[in-house]
Amino acid sequence: MIGSLRNVVYFLIMAGLIVLVGQMQSWNVALSILNLCLISSIMALGVNIQWGYAGLFNVGVMGFAALGGLAAMLISMPPVKEAWAAAGSGAFIGFLIFIATAVAALLVYNKLAKGTLRSTLVMLIVIVGGVLLRIFFDPTTTAIEKVNPAATGFLGGMGLPVLLAWPVGGMLAGAVAWVVGKITLGLRSDYLAIATLGISEIIVAVLKHEDWLTRGVKNVNGIPRPVPYEINLQNAEWFLSLCERLGADPVTFSSIFVKLCYTILFATVLLLILWLSEKALRSPWGRMMRAIRDNEVSANAMGKDITARHLQVFVLGSVVVGIAGAMLTTLDGQLTPTAYQPLRFTFLIWVMVIVGGSGNNWGAVLGGFVIWFFWIEAEPLGIWLMDVMTSGMATDSPLRLHLIESAAHMRLMTMGLILLLALRFSPRGLIPERTQQ
């Protein structure tokens, strides 16, 4: 009982901190921190499913989040008709080759028995498909990228509601996770870590360089929102009367209102995923997963298929990360491939899980809140600290200037130290995993 009271206190403190930011800085800042806290918590839940339930070390969270972001863009952006016209039959042929390759590879994979022959054939099919795709699709990409490059220069998306992208992003991430997991799981745990590191780098490189798909470093702006736009609110009758009743400034309040809408959406998704995760953890399946994590040999002796269960949980966790990635891009309203940095999207999430409490879903959520809050608020704090520390030096001393300039890099070091300290002194995290007596 003491434990659960402590957990409530943790969350109350966190809520208090956000309210404090609302009072001290502004409610706009507080709500944008809260929204990102919610998304971070979902990502942390995804990583917790992999690490906490099964002990799988995924160093490619960034890649799966980026796939979610890609899905958000592909689903919601209106299609660029001129680009499709320019692509002509090329896009169709490219698509056909892609599908044919995938189908052929899957067929061979399912029909043949496990062995060198099957792996060789699948690899050959993928390579031949890739080469064909390049031969037939390369001229098309150039044509697409030539269509009004300043504004579009890409195929656009499907023009569907952006909310649909959240599950789609999850599925996309899950599909990639399946392939990676299929190859690396069952081998040493290090291999999964290294392979996920590689795949995430490749996914982000594709996003950065395939202009026909994502506009690359030119970013895709103006992804449609699931919530109203501020400008429309400010002209709406009901909104103005609401402002009058509350005595609020319509301009400020409209932006707060929009953020609140996002908060409600994100909180709904978070609660849903949290509820499902808790259900799963308390089910026979969850007990089996923990049994496998804690003692693979005996779980195997009990007839559990460890590799298959690992694959399952790895895909599930990646799906959750993909959903969170799609949500993040929806919130930003733009796809920025260069924003996908391993520090921000992989290691920060890891720090959240380890600090929050691996194996405990509430812990992961709390970790998401605490670490994101700290991450955002640490920057002004770091600069202030540097300023104070160097105040004894002359204002134009090169050392002082260098130190103040480098304050931003302190974040890296701080995150590393927090990870190491948490792992060493509090490996069970703020909210430890609950074990049945």
Place this chain on the structure above:
Amino acid sequence: MSEPLNAFVLLANFVLVPAVAYGSQLALGALGVTLIYGILRFSNFAHGDTMAFGTMFTILFTWWFQSMGLNLGPLPTALLALPFGIIACAIFVLLSDRLVYRFYRKQRADPVIFVIASVGVMFVMNGVVRFIIGPDDQNFADGERFIIKAREFKQITGLSEGLAIKVSQGITVVTMIVVVAALFWFLNKTRTGKSMRAYSDNEDLALLSGINPDRVVMVTWMLAAALATIAGTLYGLDKSFKPFTYFQLLLPIFASAIVGGLGNPLGAIAGGFVIAFSEITVTYAYKKFANYIVPGDWKADGLMQLLSTNYKFAVSFVILLLVLLFRPTGIFKGKAV
């Protein structure tokens, strides 16, 4: 008649020479990873940043020597600074072992815990490097730039293609050979080296026969720090030093170590060259080469490049996957799957 010769020189200039140099750098990096894996039994994610850390100190010493007017004539001053960089790096790495890894070793923690801890160390090292030297490109090569210049080569041979060999490339290969020879001599002939191999093969038996594990671990870290600093400095001399590039080198280095078989030093060297050659041959644009080789008036359209250089690390990744699919222990037999 000189067309095939020209084609060969072209290929040597843009593929062979850079791949040999890059392969040597990867091999040195992978040797460090594989040593740590063999003795301490985990994949050290901090290795890329250890390289950056050691290189940073080498650069700082280089600048200091340059400001004092010390230099090696045609050779880069960095070679003079290298031992100091190695010492600084070894001190930091030993400190990290004392403060971080030793605790888990005593606990006999799961390898994955070590991996996570090494990610934490990676952060801290990355932060320190960026804090001290900044995230930007640093060029610290001095002395002569070329052993053979492309133009001189053309004059001597009368071919229309030139072959340029940079001093940094020459130094890289020579250093690699010297370091590898010294390392193998150490591992095979000295008492400490033998105890390291024994410890790597069977920890319990090694302990029973009175090998001091702390000493083995300490020597391993020092060797890894030295190899990382040398590899990093050579890479920095050849290309340029940028902390983020060193983080990205992690993938090809891991791929090299795994291709050769984790824990197998000979394999790490072979793996380094496999990865370097595949990366460079796959991303090279063969247009000019094809024009030389194919007789008649035929001209290649397009670059004839298999993969754009943007995806060069995809090559290491694919090779990594292939090895994991077909031979998870690596080409040369490495440690258990």
